Amino acid sequence: MIRNPKYVYGPQSVLVPANINFGDYVLEKMWPFRQNVCMINGATDEQLTYNDIIQQAMNFAVSLTRMGVRKGDTIALFAENRQEYWGAVVGVACSGAVLTTINTGYVKDELIHVTNISKPKYFIISPSMYEAHAKTIRSQKFVKKIIIFGNEKKQNTLSFDDMALEKNGLIRNVKYEEFQSVEVQGQTDTLFIMYSSGTTGLPKGVMTTHLNVITACGLPASHDATKVSLTISPWYHVMGLVGTLTALVTGRTAVYIPKFSVDVYLRSIEKYQVVQLTVVPPVLVAVCKNKSKYDLSSVRMIYSGAAPLHKDTIQDVKATFPNVQGVYQGYGATELTLAVLRYQFNDPVNKLGSVGVVSPNTVLKVVDIETREPLGPNQRGELCAKGELLMKGYVNLGRGSDFDDEGFYKTGDIAYYDDDGYFFIVDRLKELIKYKGFQVPPAEIEAVLLHHEGIKEAAVIGIDNRAAGEVPLAFVVPQPGSTLSEKEVQDFVAERLSNPKHLRGGVRFVDQIPKSPAGKLLRKDLRKMLKTMKSKL
The missing domain is CATH 3.40.50.12780 (ANL, N-terminal domain)
Structure with missing residues (x-):
């Protein structure tokens, strides 16, 4: 009955039609x-x-x-x-x-x-x-x-x-x-099934209701509906699917590109005098590195999602687009329909590194990782969310362990909010690797590696990559007498998994994989091992 003072509540401002269809x-x-x-x-x-x-x-x-x-x-x-x-x-x-x-x-x-x-x-x-x-x-x-x-x-x-x-x-x-x-029955009937790995593991089917998507479309606009925008997000992904639907209800004109090419992208900006860009960070990196002489002066606003923007990239963007007025970030997940943290169109505040404020009809909390107690401003913990943007559940799994006792979705991301209610994502608890905005579950790559007759044990982590965000790297324990090469392992994975899951970070051959007494992979120890290996090179 009483609001928790350490929760952050969005305004209740989304109008929903009576039939919710x-x-x-x-x-x-x-x-x-x-x-x-x-x-x-x-x-x-x-x-x-x-x-x-x-x-x-x-x-x-x-x-x-x-x-x-x-x-x-x-x-x-x-x-x-x-x-x-x-x-x-x-x-x-x-x-x-x-x-x-x-x-x-x-x-x-x-x-x-x-x-x-x-x-x-x-x-x-x-x-x-x-x-x-x-x-x-x-x-x-x-x-x-x-x-x-x-x-x-x-x-x-x-x-x-x-x-x-x-x-x-x-x-x-x-x-x-x-x-x-x-x-x-829009509050309970499923509209979309999209795929997400949640916090760990193989892809699961995320059930999104009619109400979820109507709520997302009813949020205050992040773009100017009277200005042309450009998007390259794949439409099967929540950012492309629900993101485009939120544009359709405003009457906006959007330029899209079926397959990304830097040249076509920049030419489209010039030809159609694009004012607003919706991107993932690797696209901005690629565009800023390109030296083509296209007129990019029409661009005023850039909206980035799916992965964090590096501060250096933001500076490069401002040098590439001479008239850009703002580079905004948001935060969401497939389980959260689109964005639970965002900036509105023409928001006068744009804090560097922030992903904005809580969306309407949403409640967020930041909790201590160990005690699960809610934290106040400027304290780092796991970000958790619930509200009308929260999915119905996973197909055949319900909500499962990805939810706490109060029904909040545990995002697996470490965050804090400042005294003004602006949120910052600072780290990730979950083991997913973010390659160019795609979720790459280490467990899926590990399962494939273990099918190789020459591999005894395997573990995968993500390593930083300026252009892609993160790329997968594998630690491999060869079978006794095996003569595996790095390329052989990389090719084995490339033949069996899609492009984002390829071992671009390389392969490290080790004698053993660090595990806890319960047998769980210790990825933090793997990262320490990697640093030690680098220092010896």
Whole structure:
């Protein structure tokens, strides 16, 4: 009944529609902007209006329902950033189905792992992903039908164009005033399943509700809706998926790039007079190192997420973008729908290194790592969060050990807040490695290494890397008589895991892996060993 004075409470300022249906919510928000350009492909200059997305979404939702899709069915979306993506996302939401977005960098075993979590009955897929993974997808007995983006016809598949575009002659355009999404219980029904490793281990399926996403979209804007923005975040990731949806409800025009290239990125800024950038730190590092002579004077605001920004990078950014007025950071997680710490658009305060203040409808606390007691201002401890942005739970796992007795999500990050309520992330308890904003679980790489017949034991840590944030490094105990090389171990992992999980930090051969009496890997001791090895070189 009484607020804890050591908790930090966000304002209760997000308005939520009575029916709490995200499909209806986002269509209603986009409708006033229907004549506006929504998306521009920076590589091809192809444009998409808000009306294009609205029409595709309604048509696709009706087609899915006629095909037999019912509320609660899971549909996978497996594609790179491309124009049809948002008609598919909103269409699935309107149909009452659950959408699971899949990392396009996954290799076979990773794809099997995540689909066994969500068990999608249907796949929406791009031609390139179909070419690479059709055999694996068809081997999954729970997959009933495959829908392919584009005009290309494949045997035993359906065409997205046939289900979403009237011009193909197979469907008629649905009228906005006659359309209504399938009824859902928005506070409890799952809208998205995304994948996160939580604080440790293999990817788990994060269930995000309609209410979670509506709450995120209702937060005060971090961008100026009247100015062009540029994003390269992959849309299967929470930063790209929910981040873009928060832009769609404001009518903003966004330039996107399907595949990152420094030259295309800088050329797009110049051509479209981009004012706002949404980035991850490695992109800023790459851009600041580039010596191309593009006009970047239009950029005023830069918003960074997914990993901490180094102070030197912030200084480099200010030298690269002559008119930049602010470099802002935020903080969130897949489990937290998007950002629970952030700066609002035109915030007059921008404290160097801070990730902003607590978002509305959110409660944060910083607790002592040992005692779990709440701490006050300027005291470092583990950051914990709860509120309307907090996920429903993990598929088949509930909330598990990632939550404390009060229902707060334990982020695994060490933080503090100052006397003004601005938060700073200073370290990480959890073992995840952050490579260019991607979560890399050491346990997953270790499990692969132990399948090598020449490896007796293995442990993986992240080491600092200016360009990428962190990169994985492996400590390996070879089997007696084995003649392993560093390259052989790196190649073994590269063949079995996706790009962010490759051993860019190298391999160190050791006699034993330090463990606690209970058998737990002592990663702190591994870091000490690494320093000793370096000093001997």
